[in-house]
Amino acid sequence: MSAGVVTKERTVTAMVAGQPYLDLPEDLYIPPEALEIFLATFEGPLDLLLYLIRKQNLDIVNIPIAQITKQYMVYIEVMSNFQFELAAEYLLMAALLAEIKSRMLLPRQVNTEDDEEDPRAVLVRRLQEYERIKKAAEELNEIPRMERDIFLATIDTSSVSVHKPKPEVQLQDIVSALQGVLRRVDQLSHHTITKEVLSVRERMVAIMAKLEGCDSLLFARFFTYQEGRAGVVVAFLAILELSKAELIEILQAEPFDELSIRARVGVGND
């Protein structure tokens, strides 16, 4: 078990069934450095077994189990000496081979109703199955394939100007979309009450009050400088409202002249 070095000198290579093996099987005379690489090329125990069978030109349908088992065991020993983690599959196969071998040693019952299958048959079937897949994989590797043997012939279409019609949107759709958004925003926003600093209604009353007793007043009289922009806007809105209600008249002496406001005659009558 412990003898690990395979050298040109004849050292014990492996111990199999308590027997020291001085010789490697004929096709196993490989320097140890190469062995690891060599063994790594096997795709598993079936692959290794097939290799042993094919190397020796043995008939797969009638393999000499004893001979193959012996060789396989030597490989396993050597492998476990070099590769610390020997895949469990290899050990499983070793156990299977040992089982078949031991069954072969038992006297065979010559029985007409021999329903028990030859223990080798299962293994041979698996080997055959595997071998034909292995060959199929090799053939698959040979048949022409893209990237290696097949190249597509295409033209560059990036220069082709493609007319992509833009989706048509009606103004109405945009408006209703906006309304939808606004509605949602309304529903989401908190209801807050802010004090109106400048009230239009209040200003309307103030304007009417100012107009009382005078003929007409200039627009500028209805707001103060301190109120700023907001004051102007409120005053303007108030005037528009009053005008709409037909309580006042807006006058302009000449184009671009300042507006003046006058109370309508007969106000308060209706």
Next chain:
Amino acid sequence: MTKQSSEPVQQVNKKIKRIVEALLFATEQPMSVAQLQAVFPELERPERVTIEAAVGALCDDYRSQAIGLHKVASGYRFQVKTDMAPWVARLFSEKPPKYSRALLETIAIIAYQQPVTRGDIEEIRGVSVSSQMIRTLLDREWIKVIAHKEVPGRPALYGTTRQFLDYFNLDSLDSMPPLEALQALALEGELDV
């Protein structure tokens, strides 16, 4: 399929033939007859046979050219004729991808024995199949999960895709190289150990 016999002389529409030629060149994916048909506006959509006739005529046109029209599983595509492929390959400094034996054996098992579970693949190969490899095949879209086997654990059943056939230049699973027949067993008693 039997268009030659049922339709002895299908008049080839020149315009449609030109359109089909342009379409097949413009796409990188193979196009089926149905896909070619669908490009035409509904009202002037040609019949299947018209498209097939156009494709057939194009095939003839390219017979002596360095590129040709080829049918794969997903449809038709223009490709460089195989005898010119080595020249095209020289254009590319990158080596084409090589696939490991493990991957090729796995895809072979799936292709020939589908639908198969991962367990079936492991049984045939005698080694465990890495999740990584199944992932790679799924990512390449060479295989897909067809169903789940109704046994405990409900393992996925894998099958190959049209992309797999396209990649290997095949138009159906039947055109894969045939599997070798299994030899009959000839076990003889062997007791000398």
